[in-house]
Amino acid sequence: MKETAIVTGASSGIGAVYAERLARRGHNLVVVARDQARLEALAERLSGRYGIAVTALSADLSRDDGRDRVSAMLRSDEAHSILVNCAGVGAKGPVLQSERTGLESMLTLNVNVLHTLTVDAAQAFASRRRGAIINIASVVALMPERFNATYGAGKAFVLAFTQAIAAELEPYGVRVQAVLPGFTRTELFERAGVDIEAIPPEMIMDAGDMVDAALAGFDHGEVVTIPSLADVRLWSDLEKARASLAPHLSLRHPAARYAAGGGPG
Template sequence: MRNHHRFAVVTGASSGIGVAYAERMAERGYDLILIARRRDRLEDVAKRITTKATRAVEIVTADLADAKDLSRIEALITEREDIDVLINNAGLGALGPTSQVTADALENLIKINILALTRLTHAALPGFLRRNSGTIINIASMIAVMPTPSGAGYSGSKAYVLNFTRSLQMELAKTSIIIQAVLPGPVRTEFFEASGLAAAPFPNELFMSAEQLVDTALQALDQGELVCFPSLENASLWTGFEDARIALSRALMQSGRPATRYLEKAQ
């Protein structure tokens, strides 16, 4: 990722991973557009960043689950020609057994984790394609490849983020636009508290700080690693997973007939 003294947009920028990305992008020489619901938090983040670096920091309050607010942010991204980086970090958990999570909470999760991420990416792409440059970082989760009985909506939404990002990588392979998916494990943020859990369902030693996560993900980006599992020591496990997926995909395209095992049972 090269610095052209242009803007990086960070959603969910008032806490945790979003703050860490904002700080690191400022250190890399980017001016910032920080988006979140809580203006007081955004002002604190902006003040902290501008005292450390001579960077322009614009703050925009918006609830990305609100259609009008989302449209406003889409217009901002579409109209500006000085945006080089979009970091889709805003996300919700709505954790717990699906029967015990409210339908409204699940809908809100889908609006933030899927709809907002998709629409903001879509808003950024025309400008990036015109300039044949730009970077989009989508924050998924390791749970994207780990279905769980206590986070069906969350797992499903992050599987969408992974597949959406991987498909965009294929679409844009012949351009200079970079799309990265980051799939963290547990991170020390307000995430579990905001999801309504009294305590995180993981031992403390599995947690990474937001700063460690962002530093790792940006190092991966610099190295050309477009699907980043920050805590995965053995990278061959991911390549093996991908090889198995490709083999399955090829096997699924061999025939349009029912598999033999179903025909045998029907006889």
């Protein structure tokens, strides 16, 4: 059976590159976003070039009916064995200068939709004992104070959730990866009203290079891939430090510095 990959946010940017790279690897595709015309043009191009089947699914994932169409595909069709959660929106400026409703709809797409589709895929793929889920987070997951707090915290959720579900799915032979891009040249900035020209060019990666690196990380078996990070020990040291906290985090007695009259002095 030829495996089918569902790629959300495939009408532009990182998702469109994932669709192309997965088509090149011989996967059939379901490409999902709102812009039907762009999806159909992509589907025609990729099916013509690679001889694969591509379904263009126009859906607003922020709406329950749009999201449920993707959920139903994941759960019902055994051919769907790869999910790339790429649909997302960026932010402009800090929380104090943002409309609360805009922040909430960003969380709906970047967090709730990704969570729902990952759970659907996890349960379906685990029962079939095969499959892969790729979640696009961001490096701001590791430095949420440096960007819009809601966006950064949402991406921190994606990272933590992906690491946790990867551990849960490992015994079932289902692969899970979180990808943490830095600035990547896409439409995200223009859509959010941010001037990409104000960002130093040496900090911006091409979407093609970013996705190729992320797929190389996937092929190497990484759960977390940070395409810009040359010295991978920086990441493994952070993970080791996190693991070394574990035995100290839940104990019967408070730490001595919190005892009445105690403290650092």
